[in-house]
Amino acid sequence: MIKKLYVVGSNTKKSLSPVIFNYWFKKNNISAKYKFKEYNKKNFKTEIKKILDQKTTIGFNVTIPFKETMKKMLHKVDLHAVKIGAVNFVVKENNKWIGKNTDWLGFEKSINLNKRKIKKNIVIVIGYGGASKAVIYSLKKMKFKKIIIANRTVSKINKIKDSQIKPIEIKDISKYLKAANLIVNTTPVDVLKNIINNKRKIDVLACDIVYSPKETGFLSHFKKNKRIYGISMLVHQAKPCFENLFSIKIRNTKELFLLLDKKIK
Numbered sequence: 223m224i225k226k227l228y229v230v231g232s233n234t235k236k237s238l239s240p241v242i243f244n245y246w247f248k249k250n251n252i253s254a255k256y257k258f259k260e261y262n263k264k265n266f267k268t269e270i271k272k273i274l275d276q277k278t279t280i281g282f283n284v285t286i287p288f289k290e291t292m293k294k295m296l297h298k299v300d301l302h303a304v305k306i307g308a309v310n311f312v313v314k315e316n317n318k319w320i321g322k323n324t325d326w327l328g329f330e331k332s333i334n335l336n337k338r339k340i341k342k343n344i345v346i347v348i349g350y351g352g353a354s355k356a357v358i359y360s361l362k363k364m365k366f367k368k369i370i371i372a373n374r375t376v377s378k379i380n381k382i383k384d385s386q387i388k389p390i391e392i393k394d395i396s397k398y399l400k401a402a403n404l405i406v407n408t409t410p411v412d413v414l415k416n417i418i419n420n421k422r423k424i425d426v427l428a429c430d431i432v433y434s435p436k437e438t439g440f441l442s443h444f445k446k447n448k449r450i451y452g453i454s455m456l457v458h459q460a461k462p463c464f465e466n467l468f469s470i471k472i473r474n475t476k477e478l479f480l481l482l483d484k485k486i487k
């Protein structure tokens with residue numbers, strides 16, 4: 223029986239998750255297939271039920287815009303996913319469907335604090351959707367002191383009651399840029415485009431969760447050696463999913479990153 227796995231979302235055709243998982247299957251001689259499934263808000267529940275009922279499905283990843291809806295369709299949700307409020311990984315354990323979140327871990331690994339030795343005083347997070355919440359959860363775990371959140375819809379962030387968090391309007395980001403130790407974009411766009419007119423590249427560590435193209439508009443504002451690419455978070459959130467599913471440790475990702483680099487130029 224060939225095991226089946228998926229990435230489900232509204233725009234998964236170009237997702238690189240199938241490339242990552244199918245590469246690991248081949249490397250580890252696993253008889254499984256990982257495919258993408260595109261659903262819309264109307265057909266999501268009926269289609270996902272088919273996947274859950276299929277005997278060959280052993281797990282799947284969930285992406286935009288279903289990470290929050292998914293929580294309600296499972297037998298159990300783990301603590302990280304409860305705290306973040308979103309599920310990006312579903313796995314069958316003892317015949318029950320369990321929802322988990324590995325996005326926060328993927329973010330932590332891609333930042334790689336130990337190697338970079340960055341200060342943890344101020345971080346700016348742009349956007350306040352599902353991905354942003356996993357990033358914020360991760361930043362708190364890493365003990366960043368002040369988290370400035372900039373969002374297009376200010377009403378969504380103004381109601382956050384957390385002394386560690388400062389909500390700001392996107393147009394005010396430039397005021398805080400110099401003091402920041404890290405800036406993370408969790409939106410699909412380059413929100414700095416119209417507010418930064420300085421041609422000089424910004425000397426602050428910057429991370430984009432968008433992974434295609436590699437050099438996003440957002441990252442282009444920053445010095446080359448300060449850019450953390452989105453593909454890093456994608457691979458590092460997939461790694462614990464694979465390890466959980468097959469109880470095999472992934473030790474080397476160099477060759478995989480080279481393969482992915484060719485696909486996202």
Ligand code: ATR
Binds near residue numbers: 409
């Ligand atoms: P995800 O799961 O990837 O985080 P999401 O929950 O839909 O996706 O959140 C998308 C985030 O990107 C939101 O913060 C959204 O801002 P709003 O809260 O104002 O909707 C932000 N975003 C999306 N498109 C944007 C745009 N064109 N300009 C600025 N922000 C945008």
